Each structure stands twice: as structure tokens, then as C-alpha cells.
Amino acid sequence: MNESTREHPLLELDNLRVDFHTPTGIVQAVRGLSFTLGRERLGIVGESGSGKSMTGRAILDLIPHPGEVKADRLTYRGQDLLTMDKRARRKLRGRHISMVMQDPKFSLNPVRTVGDQIAEAYRVHHKASAREAKQRSLAMLEQVQIREPARVYELYPHEVSGGMGQRVMIAMMLIAEPDILIADEPTSALDVTVQLQILKILDDLVTQRGMGLIFISHDLHLVQSFCDRVIVMYGGKAMETMPAAELADESARARRHPYTLGLLGCLPDLDHPRETLATLNRDPAWLA
């Protein structure tokens, strides 16, 4: 795309490391990850513990104590995030770079209505009256395909279904109109049909608003069908980066990393029924 060549890429990461200093030693959650993000759908896949969520959190400066983020380069549109002070970083967070978490049950405030929480997200970043914020929130709820926004606005998180809760979270993150959205397993708690509706919303945002999307997932099929590029992570390292379409491409198998092939191999497949599923043999050399 022209835009991204004219200006800086949305996000540049070089040699990102996330370390946790614990009494029993240093746990390296992310070990030397590099990528750039343009106005695209970038998938990060991996199993639990591969560091994919920590990567998202590191970008937002949300790594909990005692975690430590280091990188040779971490920039948002050319601005250095590593040397930026906490206040400036906080301004960026939510307004320009935002994150949708996996589970709406644990990420929404249980004692406030969902509408209130969306309106709050708007007023934190924009000077607006309560009334205007409410109008905006209602419009946003409609944009994420909620049928009766006025009714849903007044509901508490326990009164909405999982799919609706996830849409509320997305509405809350998008109301500030961020450039980058990090979606951490945004649909894994949802039914397949609802999942596709949510993906459609995210997809439209990328294509229409030119947002950059980092889509963190463990679902290879989904990433392959939804994203432009995919990073496969294992043990805090990128095993490989490839165009998403190549994940399913049989002719590209020879080029694939053994870990990627292993992951693909242990999925049950409607078209290739097998008596027993392949299991994954992990090679310590992958992390060397």
C-alpha cells in the first residue's frame, strides 16, 4: 500500500525480549522477536506459553511485575516507545494502540453497565460531554452488529452472552479509533458462527479504516483463512514468518518449519481421516 511506504510502518519491533526475574531464575517469555506491522492483518500463532500474548502486552507496556521488556528497537510510527515516558505511553495506549482480550467475562467491570464502560473509554481519550459519549457508544454498538444498542447499553456484563460481550469489548477498544488493534484470541471463547461475525467486523476495520491488526490465536485454520501474514511462535521465538495462504499450501510444505508442520499434523482433518493423530515432537534445537 502507498501509505505505508510514504510514512513509517505502524509498528517496528527488533529483537524484543521479555524476561521475568523469579527466585528460581530468569524466565524468558519472549526471546528476540522482530517484525514490522503495516496496515494489514498479521497473525501470531503458537501454543500456550509460546510468548504470543506477552508480545502483545509488551507493545502496550502492560507486562506485569517482575517482567522486563528489552528491545533493540520498538517504534510506533517512528516514535521510540522504549525511551518514551510512562505518561506519553499511557496516552498512546487505548487511543492509538489498543487491545482486545480473550474473555469478556474477566475483562469487563462486572458492576457497571456495558454502555457506561464504552462511554468511559471514549471520554478518557476525547473531550466530550456525557451525552455525546453516550451517542457515540450507541453508534459504536451498532457498528459491531448489536441489534438493539439502546437496550444492550443498559445491561451488565453478566446479562450479555459471550459473543455479545466480545462485541462490547471490541466496541470499547474501537471507539477511540486506534491505528493498531492487538486482538488476543478475540474469538476463541465464541461459537463458530459468532466468531465469523466478529472477524468480519475486524476485517472491515482493516480494509476500510486502514487499521493495523495483530491477531493472536492458537487456531491455525482461522489464522490461515483470515490473516495476510503469519508468525509462528514457539518458546518465545519466531519459528517462521510466511504469507498466511502458504499455511495450507501443500506445495509449500518443503519450505515449512518442522514445528509448523507438527502443529498442522496434529489437527484432526475432515478430509484426511486417520486412526491416530500425529503428536508433536519438539526439537530443543529450535530454541537454540
Next chain:
Amino acid sequence: MTMAGMNPQPTILVEKLNVSFGDSHVVKDLSFTVSPGESYGIVGESGSGKSTVLRVLSGLNPDWSGTVAIDRQVQPKRRDKAFYRAVQMVFQDPYGSLHPKKTVDDALAEPLAIHGIGDAEKRIGRAMSEVGLPASFRFRYPHQLSGGQRQRVAIARALVLEPSILLLDEPTSALDVSIQAEVLNLLQALRQERKLTYILVSHDLAVVAHMCQRLLVMQFGRGVEEMTAQTLAARNPQTAYAQQLLTASEGFRRA
């Protein structure tokens, strides 16, 4: 393979099952049968009533009407002890279904104590080795185990009573794909070795097609369509809803 209705001696028979919670009617006139040694899948979206069916079968939900027969014995609302020995359930969330302050040994010893079965020492050891847990894990707490290991403990706990029927409620949906493959392989092997009958509830059509011979698609509490795994693999369901579910499971498509 015999299809439902033509099955003379089903291991599990459900007829005109209805379940309501207050005003919401969550299972409506559901009927199906499962043959001895068969693995039967129930798929559907959340709220379709699939887990409720398992809870009724396992005796966890006492409020229902219709007929439930296990091994040709019509089951009352309150089951007897022998029932719980023959029918065991494995739950979705291995983090939630094990007591955090009980060791693996405690979890496996309790069902044996309840049923007054002696020889606990040997049975626990055997159950653990069957699910591939090293003996050194016996006195560990759930937090000292990974998700896949916890689900193995949950399966061992179900197996320790040597049941003939296992009810599996999304047994792998909380696990990584590589661990899922291990647990599914384990369940397949156990079914063959012990001639177990399974009902597997899942939202993942590929998992159901891999594990089951026949499956039932549920929507809004009703059985929409029963089909064989071959029909599913051939992408040949008859109803629009089953077709839609299948298409949705194939991933995202740009219009």
C-alpha cells in the same frame, strides 16, 4: 452400522427428552440411541442444549421429562450407586473440575471410597498408567500439572471405577492442539481396549468426525440432524443449519 431407531439393544436410549429451566425450554423432544461400543457425537453452538443432555444422562440435572434408559434400564431422576459406577463424565475445564487442594491421589481415591471398592492402591496405579501419567505425579496438586496432565487426571478419575460409558463434555477444548491430539489418541485407545461407549459433546466438527461414528447436530434444544461421520466428511448434511455450521467451521471467507 445400525442407525438410530433400528437398534434393538442400545446402550443409551433417550426418548422425547424435555428439559426446562424456569421459562426457558432448553431441550425439546430429543430422541437418540447409542449402540454398545459406539462413539456418538453431539455438536451445536452454545445454548443449543448439548451439555444439558449430558448432564441429564449423568444424573447431574434432576429436572427433566421423557425416557432415559441405560443398558435397557429406564433411569429414575435420582440414580442409584450402581449407575454412577457404570457411567462417568469428563468435564470441559480441567482447571475447574479438579479440587485445588486435593492431590491426584485424593482425586482418584475418592470415587473408590464412595463405592467401597478395595484395592485402591493398585487401581489408582493402574488408572494413572493407563492415561500415561508417571507414578511420580501421584501426590501432586492440580497447580503442579499442565492442562493436558490435568485432563488426564480427570480421565483417570472417570476410569478408576471401570465404567462402561464415558460422557465427554468438550474434553479437549481447553487444550493446545498438540495436547488435544494426545488426549484424543488416549480416548480412542481406551475405547478400543475397554469396549467403552462414548458420548462426545463438542463444538469442533473435525474432532467429532475424528472420534465418532455418528453425530447429532443440535440447535435451540432440538436435534436438527443425525448423520454419520462419513456424511459430514463428504460435506453432505441434509439440513441448512448443519450445512451452515460446517461452512462456518472451515474458516473465514472474504465476501
